[in-house]
Amino acid sequence: MPSITAHASMASRNLLAAPRTASFSTSCLRFALPPKGKASQAGPPARGQKSLHLKKSARPRDTGKRPALGERKMLRKRIVLSNTNALEVHGMKDLNGKNLRAEAVKGAVVGLPEPVVDSLRAVEAFKTTQGWNMFRRPATLMRKESLQIAAFVDDVEAAVGKKTVRKIIVGDRASGKSTLLLQGLAMAFLRNWVVINIPEAKDLVIGHTEYAPLPGSNPTQYTQDAYTSNLLSQIARSNSAVLSKYCITTDHKLSILLPPSTTLAKLAELGANTPELSWPIFTALWTELTQPDRPPIMLAIDGVGHIMNNSAYLSADAQLVHAHDLALVRHFVDHLSGRTTLPNGGIVLAATSGSNQPASPALEFSIQLAEARAKNPIDLPNWNPYKTVDQRSLQSLKDVDVLKLNGLSKEEARAIMEYYAASGMLRRTVDERLVSETWTLAGNGNIGELEKGSVRLRM
Amino acid sequence: MPPRLNLLSVPRTIAYRPKTDALAWQANCIAQPSLTLRRNFAESKEPPAADKSKNPDTQPLGGVTEEAAKTSDIIGTEGPDIEQGTSVEEVVKRDKEAQKMLPKVMQDSLKSTPKGFRSFSTTASRSQGMGLEESGPPPPPPIMPGIKFSLPTLPIPSDAHLKYRYDPVVKQVTNLLMRHGKLSVAQRNMSLILTHLRTSPPPSINPSRPLLPGAPPPSHLPLNPILYLSLAIDSVAPLLRLRSQKGAAGGGVALQIPVPLGLRQRRRTAVEWILAAATKRRNRGSGKGGFAQRVAEELISVVEGKSSVWERRNAIHKLGVAARANLILKR
Numbered sequence: 153m154p155s156i157t158a159h160a161s162m163a164s165r166n167l168l169a170a171p172r173t174a175s176f177s178t179s180c181l182r183f184a185l186p187p188k189g190k191a192s193q194a195g196p197p198a199r200g201q202k203s204l205h206l207k208k209s210a211r212p213r214d215t216g217k218r219p220a221l222g223e224r225k226m227l228r229k230r231i232v233l234s235n236t237n238a239l240e241v242h243g244m245k246d247l248n249g250k251n252l253r254a255e256a257v258k259g260a261v262v263g264l265p266e267p268v269v270d271s272l273r274a275v276e277a278f279k280t281t282q283g284w285n286m287f288r289r290p291a292t293l294m295r296k297e298s299l300q301i302a303a304f305v306d307d308v309e310a311a312v313g314k315k316t317v318r319k320i321i322v323g324d325r326a327s328g329k330s331t332l333l334l335q336g337l338a339m340a341f342l343r344n345w346v347v348i349n350i351p352e353a354k355d356l357v358i359g360h361t362e363y364a365p366l367p368g369s370n371p372t373q374y375t376q377d378a379y380t381s382n383l384l385s386q387i388a389r390s391n392s393a394v395l396s397k398y399c400i401t402t403d404h405k406l407s408i409l410l411p412p413s414t415t416l417a418k419l420a421e422l423g424a425n426t427p428e429l430s431w432p433i434f435t436a437l438w439t440e441l442t443q444p445d446r447p448p449i450m451l452a453i454d455g456v457g458h459i460m461n462n463s464a465y466l467s468a469d470a471q472l473v474h475a476h477d478l479a480l481v482r483h484f485v486d487h488l489s490g491r492t493t494l495p496n497g498g499i500v501l502a503a504t505s506g507s508n509q510p511a512s513p514a515l516e517f518s519i520q521l522a523e524a525r526a527k528n529p530i531d532l533p534n535w536n537p538y539k540t541v542d543q544r545s546l547q548s549l550k551d552v553d554v555l556k557l558n559g560l561s562k563e564e565a566r567a568i569m570e571y572y573a574a575s576g577m578l579r580r581t582v583d584e585r586l587v588s589e590t591w592t593l594a595g596n597g598n599i600g601e602l603e604k605g606s607v608r609l610r611m
Numbered sequence: 612m613p614p615r616l617n618l619l620s621v622p623r624t625i626a627y628r629p630k631t632d633a634l635a636w637q638a639n640c641i642a643q644p645s646l647t648l649r650r651n652f653a654e655s656k657e658p659p660a661a662d663k664s665k666n667p668d669t670q671p672l673g674g675v676t677e678e679a680a681k682t683s684d685i686i687g688t689e690g691p692d693i694e695q696g697t698s699v700e701e702v703v704k705r706d707k708e709a710q711k712m713l714p715k716v717m718q719d720s721l722k723s724t725p726k727g728f729r730s731f732s733t734t735a736s737r738s739q740g741m742g743l744e745e746s747g748p749p750p751p752p753p754i755m756p757g758i759k760f761s762l763p764t765l766p767i768p769s770d771a772h773l774k775y776r777y778d779p780v781v782k783q784v785t786n787l788l789m790r791h792g793k794l795s796v797a798q799r800n801m802s803l804i805l806t807h808l809r810t811s812p813p814p815s816i817n818p819s820r821p822l823l824p825g826a827p828p829p830s831h832l833p834l835n836p837i838l839y840l841s842l843a844i845d846s847v848a849p850l851l852r853l854r855s856q857k858g859a860a861g862g863g864v865a866l867q868i869p870v871p872l873g874l875r876q877r878r879r880t881a882v883e884w885i886l887a888a889a890t891k892r893r894n895r896g897s898g899k900g901g902f903a904q905r906v907a908e909e910l911i912s913v914v915e916g917k918s919s920v921w922e923r924r925n926a927i928h929k930l931g932v933a934a935r936a937n938l939i940l941k942r
Contacts, residue, residue: 214893216893219895219896223895224895224896224897225897227895227896227897228896228897228898232810235809235810236812237809237810237811237812237813237833237834238834239834285806285810286806286809286810576834577809577834579834579835608802608805608806609777609798609801609802609805
């Protein structure tokens, strides 16, 4: 007993002698260690006393091996281009460099040859959302718009003054814009052009890849070294046959020494392996490709709406960087807008996206304008001056033409449905009635809906 | 002609032993001295207890001919013609005691060797028809003026209705896949499941886990994913469930009573088992299609006989057989 009282008195004295803090600061009290509770001094409960024991329930824990780093993403992004269960389609022609516009392939489903498939895979032209995994081997329908692109390819090669064709591919959701882009790339590969493809514009602007200011640029531009080196490796892998035919001709003043017999493929590989030099090497490669007597170039981008606005990157004074200030994007936009032409000719294709398109009033208005211009160059719509618009994007898209993708015709729908049936994926008799019914239900022949309606769920 | 009585096969497919009280059982024993005589022969128009219950399992068995016909139907041989009656000689051929009760003439004819036999039947068959059936396809519908497209051919197929456009199995599985009323998500998952089934290699069948009889060879399955799905579900679907009935045994003890399930109920049970097994599987990838992929993998493992769902089915059937003794059928 006496000890307790002594203790209590001590406690009270301690309380009085508690550190007196200045009235204007509470930090000492706040950062002080929490006072020790009495329970810690009490010791274990006496014998016979009941105490509350709360058992931690042992939740069943998944003890299996976790997937390795990146394995989940790899599964999600995996591109499957073959289904061994599907039947081989007999009598299907292959696309080659000579029959791009032949009568035999007009409105028919044609197979893509093996090397082209490898190249397309290297430039990531195939998407996971497309139905390549259902059929024996990749094959596409040569629709009206595909033949237009084939005509552009022929025009570019036939033109004396080395023509540059610039187009924005627009159309409804699931109308085949990305597939049309893929067909364009395939045709370029077949004609031994140099193909540079940005598979998803979104990756460039959402701030997921590192960036750095480009020294000596005014206004400041930004390079994306990791992305550029990856792009160079794609270029090297997909165009190796063409690029290894040409050697460098000029001194590019790179910080590494290049032997004079370096092929362009080697140069691209070098850029792929040294990310810190990737942008200078990319410009060097571009300079080489634009020398006389070099092949035409196919430049393509998917999801162009993403680069028609501010990017997610910040400048040194914490302002949003415009997408056109990113060096790679500016390089592409300069060619799309026609500010720079391709001296050896070529095609610049940009596809919009129906499912992943950010609001870009400038792009929307430019598309409207281009469509109106194609109809009647006198009567053009005016921009609503009370709406804000990204002037740089509007300027860059001033005179770009659009390639509008409509639905398939009934003959094209029949061709692709016969291909589905011959592959064993559509278990119906393809007759006039079925084609007409499916075509109508697919929103007047929207090819994505047509596939969904005939192959995906209804069998 | 195959023998009418198939002695090698099990005489009854499902033998329910009705539990009756002792007195009635004794009375039955006295009234019906032998099993052979208790059977109903083909001549009797209707089995005596046919009107007692509507449950097919409680119906008394048919005569020997019907039974032989059913057995041969199951094992796939040609059975006796049910239209014909069973001759008494054949019925009593192996029953020595019944032979003693036969009239004198028939006993004599049994002892004497037959002089000859007909290989054809002399009884008239009702299935021959009276010449009233029409033959040939129905006449084409008359061309009616003012109709843009031709009239639909009748009968209209069952999936032509907007609300019944999908296969019944697909529809049922889609509805069972649905969570929080999100039908379109369930439909997307169903589509992914069918795509997985048609892109995965053909299953290897385990002979100890037989699928439904008449199943197509495994190489045909991936190209017909709906059949694949139906086959997996119908093969593991249990035939019955166990209902525990309180107080049936007296003293407040619950009795397990086997109850046969209907087609949709059987499928529902099987799908729920499969979904439960798929939920326990590990998700290997990431993103939206993970569950659909696991369900599809589970379906494939069901067809290959690897799935744990088979154990559940066998356990239920085993319990059902044991609980058969608890059934009380009113006579």
